[in-house]
Amino acid sequence: MPDLKGKVAIVTGCASGIGAATVRRLRADGAEVLGTDMNADGGAALCAETGAVFAQQDVADIALWTAIVAQAVERWGRLDILVNNAGTVSALSIEDVTDDAWDRIFDINVKGTMAGCRAAIAAMKANPGGSKGAIVNIASTTAMAALPTDVAYSSSKGAVRVLTRSVAVHCAKEGYNIRCNTVIPGATDTGILTHAEGVTPGLKAAVAKTSPLNRLADPAETAAAIAFLVSDECPYMTGAEMLVDGGMMAIHPGF
Numbered sequence: 001m002p003d004l005k006g007k008v009a010i011v012t013g014c015a016s017g018i019g020a021a022t023v024r025r026l027r028a029d030g031a032e033v034l035g036t037d038m039n040a041d042g043g044a045a046l047c048a049e050t051g052a053v054f055a056q057q058d059v060a061d062i063a064l065w066t067a068i069v070a071q072a073v074e075r076w077g078r079l080d081i082l083v084n085n086a087g088t089v090s091a092l093s094i095e096d097v098t099d100d101a102w103d104r105i106f107d108i109n110v111k112g113t114m115a116g117c118r119a120a121i122a123a124m125k126a127n128p129g130g131s132k133g134a135i136v137n138i139a140s141t142t143a144m145a146a147l148p149t150d151v152a153y154s155s156s157k158g159a160v161r162v163l164t165r166s167v168a169v170h171c172a173k174e175g176y177n178i179r180c181n182t183v184i185p186g187a188t189d190t191g192i193l194t195h196a197e198g199v200t201p202g203l204k205a206a207v208a209k210t211s212p213l214n215r216l217a218d219p220a221e222t223a224a225a226i227a228f229l230v231s232d233e234c235p236y237m238t239g240a241e242m243l244v245d246g247g248m249m250a251i252h253p254g255f
């Protein structure tokens, strides 16, 4: 297991699914964690259970990002890790999508991720002993093989992939010891497959079959990849993408 003792992390979307599993995993690996979510009850409960600290945050509220990062730095004296995990779906095709729905998805999935990177880098550059940090942004296999039923979500996750690369190469070229990588989950057993707007009752069972492993991922399996990427185990990995999709993107569509 990666050793994250002495590291300070922020994880967004901590109230459920992959975010909750990531808080659990980073805490188990020794990190101090500030978990954030729009859902105050769920986020506070998860953080109390794991010994993390909770802050309510809508990641699309760009002005709030500086205060969230400052909260971690004031409490623990540094910031080493940011996991931009919070995300949402819309279930609207190119013919149905409204300007407002498109903007909301991009504000959360893309602008929120960008603002998180920007605020975190400012803090990571100022870490005692010199710049150091690791950021993981969460994309989706829908950024590789698009959903006809959700044009905004697929497009936003495509943007997250390129945003990650731009952040990674900027930090490298500036000589910062700050890495930025993407984790690309496939079908994962979380609330987004059951409770999200526009989701149909059979979706979970249907998407499980799209993986050659013939099952959904447990969010803890995704959290394991995130924990590796934010650890000191992979100092040469930046601008990279790690698929956690049970082989979904590896199989020929004819099989």
Ligand SMILES: NC(=O)c1ccc[n+]([C@@H]2O[C@H](COP(=O)([O-])OP(=O)(O)OC[C@H]3O[C@@H](n4cnc5c(N)ncnc54)[C@H](O)[C@@H]3O)[C@@H](O)[C@H]2O)c1
Residues within 6 Å of the ligand: 012, 013, 014, 015, 016, 017, 018, 019, 036, 037, 038, 039, 057, 058, 059, 060, 085, 086, 087, 088, 108, 138, 139, 140, 141, 184, 185, 186, 187, 188, 189, 190, 191, 192, 193
């Ligand atoms: N579950 C999957 O199959 C799957 C596949 C690919 C990618 N993802 C991505 O994984 C990430 C986590 O999703 P999940 O599957 O764990 O879903 P989830 O619905 O279980 O968790 C998402 C969390 O994000 C929070 N959130 C939503 N909008 C927010 C906002 N504006 N500000 C702060 N918090 C907000 C929600 O309250 C929730 O706690 C998302 O970025 C999602 O797009 C999920």
